[in-house]
Amino acid sequence: MSSKLAAREKFIGVFDQMVEELKEILISYKMPQTAIDWFVKNLDYNTPGGKLNRGLSVVDTYLILNNKTIEDLSDAEYKKVAILGWAIELLQAYFLVADDMMDQSKTRRGHPCWYLVEGVNNIAINDSFMLEGAIYILLKKHFRNDSYYVDLLDLFHEVTFQTELGQLLDLVTADENIVDLDKFSLEKHSFIVIFKTAYYSFYLPVALAMFMSGINDEKDLKQVRDILIPLGEYFQIQDDYLDCFGTPEQIGKIGTDIKDNKCSWVVNQALLKVNKEQRQLLDNNYGKKDDESEARVKKLFNELGIQKTYEEYEESIVAKLREQIEQVDESRGLKKEVLTAFLGKVYKRSK
Template sequence: MANQNGATADLKSTFLDVYSVLKSELTNDPAFQFTDDSRQWVERMLEYNVPGGKLNRGLSVIDSYKLLKEGKDLTEEEIFLASTLGWCIEWLQAFFLVLDDIMDNSHTRRGQPCWFRVPKVGMIAVNDGVLLRNHIPRILKKHFRQKPYYVDLLDLFNEVEFQTASGQMIDLITTLEGEKDLSKYTLPLHRRIVEYKTAYYSFYLPVACALLMAGENLDEHISVKDILVEMGIYFQVQDDYLDCFGDPKKIGKIGTDIEDFKCSWLVVKALENCNEEQKQVLYEHYGKENPANVERVKALYNDLNLQGVFEEFESKSYEKLTTGIEAHPSKAVQAVLKSFLAKIYKRQK
């Protein structure tokens, strides 16, 4: 295991080295005449928003590409290019989060104030979000323009960005202020929000990048997309579950889905399984910030045995995903999908 951890640490430090190269290229982009002030602003904005997360999405491009190469040692160029695509996903994530936090009026992100809450940043963060989004094609153009799959990469990022923004829209218009209506919350709605807002960019995009680099045609891998989207939905259901039943020490945050009137899998299942009296309890207490209201909802979740309902969902999802993965004709693709599933199955954080 020590070797495994050592290899992971090496991979992460190589990955971070590539970030430094990309940051330097972007802050010296010949398409714009930087002043000292503007260069410093972009550097500080990137440092604050891009490399601070867990980097799972970015690193999984390299992991997936390695598995597709079936144990062959990667060249330095391959490691650099796979890392660069990984960073494009981290840039996309940063762009979404900077703007998400403004829309949600959030206070903290990754243990520090949201970027727009930093003194002297404020609404400049909107333009910073636009800049982050525009950095992606700059990176792709510089490093992939000569590659046969360049246009496919541009297409892929554009499509996934559109899907994610559309998922965010469904989420936002479902929870309009002053229009809290639990009767809208159904399993199909929850699924649509999650599929578009999370599954495409978090699960499908890293693998699709690796497949393109390996010379594959994405049109021939629709089943891979379907499995990864299912995995993304399973992941979000886990997230919804952990928000309420997880250990805050392990997940690193205190869940607020109940207070925030989120279209969470738990509330959808509660609405499906409760009687009229219990439904009234939900309508009365869900979406209120008072701890007593939150406790009342949690007590109802316990009465309805939602932990048991979740455990059943988890084992059925795992079974269905494993069957789908094992039906894939390519052992290398199976290995990629299995490694994704192993990372998330029965996770506690």
């Protein structure tokens, strides 16, 4: 087994323990077995099915910051850092269950969205709340006596709110039922992706590992924020690009940004390039639910050379981020390698 696969298996082992702990709490509340079974199914279906990049990044970052390998950690130390990783995966699951309902998405990670599973429907709204609630039950159980407990709570609450602000702007900018491309702009897109994705996917894993490692100086938190937030924006721009130009096999879902009237980087770039006739074609076809309209929009994106624009953007942002990483001050325990590792995972990815 590769070391990467072994690390994933070990991480998933902690998820199984975590589910048992959450089950015990429900049992202590004397919840009926049907409700317990439902919650376990919700956890199992929605939390561990993705790439687990966010959760595994907490572990990876902690190891780098402490000059350790997984083998160096005691079972107790590994479990604590893995619990922080799973707390992000629970946050992600909470967002996705709700997001799929808002977008009326059909598939997620190659399976039907949770609300479309037989018998679930609108119960998925409450299920999303329960996934979020589980984060705080676990943090209390495992970190209540640690000096950085309040830092963890603050961080999760703040990042959750930031993500919801990003989602709000996304929803009001790109109403699926009222297509108005005049509402779109690269500035709005930037705000949406920074708040909706960058904070919880990039800054949160590193900040959690930093707190657990005793690195909590605001200067260091700012250093990682200043690099990870633009890196997170790049990641989401890449996601927008793959949604349009990638295949379902690559990205694990059917791309829906065009049909969903998403304020994506791709359409914003197109809006900067179109002539009057092409703009009319976009107005007539973007955000429509039929395959023919989507195909017309994709053809236009190809004609406008969006792929080349993306490649140029990618090279310029990566060069800038590498330069910023070089200038990081490591004097208080922060390590450039943490940021280089994140950049390495994103650069040129195809899924």
